[in-house]
Amino acid sequence: MFQNAMNEKLASAQAKSLESAQAIAQLAVESAQAIAEIQYEAAKDSVAVAQAKVAKVLTLKDPKEVLEMLKGEDAQAALAEVNAIHSKVSEVLRKGNKEVVEMIESAMGESRSELKKIIKEVTAKAPAGSEAVVSAFNSMLENTL
Numbered sequence: 320m321f322q323n324a325m326n327e328k329l330a331s332a333q334a335k336s337l338e339s340a341q342a343i344a345q346l347a348v349e350s351a352q353a354i355a356e357i358q359y360e361a362a363k364d365s366v367a368v369a370q371a372k373v374a375k376v377l378t379l380k381d382p383k384e385v386l387e388m389l390k391g392e393d394a395q396a397a398l399a400e401v402n403a404i405h406s407k408v409s410e411v412l413r414k415g416n417k418e419v420v421e422m423i424e425s426a427m428g429e430s431r432s433e434l435k436k437i438i439k440e441v442t443a444k445a446p447a448g449s450e451a452v453v454s455a456f457n458s459m460l461e462n463t464l
């Protein structure tokens with residue numbers, strides 16, 4: 320009877336750990352999707368800009384005009400675009416990492432509490448005369464957890 324109750328409690332604790340792992344995995348998937356969307360939008364914008372520039376180059380008759388068009392402004396615009404994309408990706412990663420840390424800390428706290436509860440139940444049923452061992456065990460457990 321006692322063993323069944325103990326097994327149920329351990330199974331419950333493992334189920335909670337599995338739920339936490341699934342939540343973390345879901346968050347990782349959501350972060351990957353957000354990053355993929357940022358990359359897709361950046362690629363789409365780059366293609367649109369390139370098409371517009373090619374169309375403009377095709378209308379120019381003087382090679383000097385083409386060279387003027389391709390000067391520093393394009394490099395600065397490209398750099399600004401890269402910085403904007405980098406900022407968006409960094410924000411997604413920061414947010415995801417913060418949420419993962421919070422989830423892990425919460426799961427660890429819950430696991431620690433559940434373990435203490437299980438140990439308390441087990442030691443409460445210890446045979447008479449084992450109080451010193453139980454006390455030492457509980458003290459060691461408190462210091463460890």
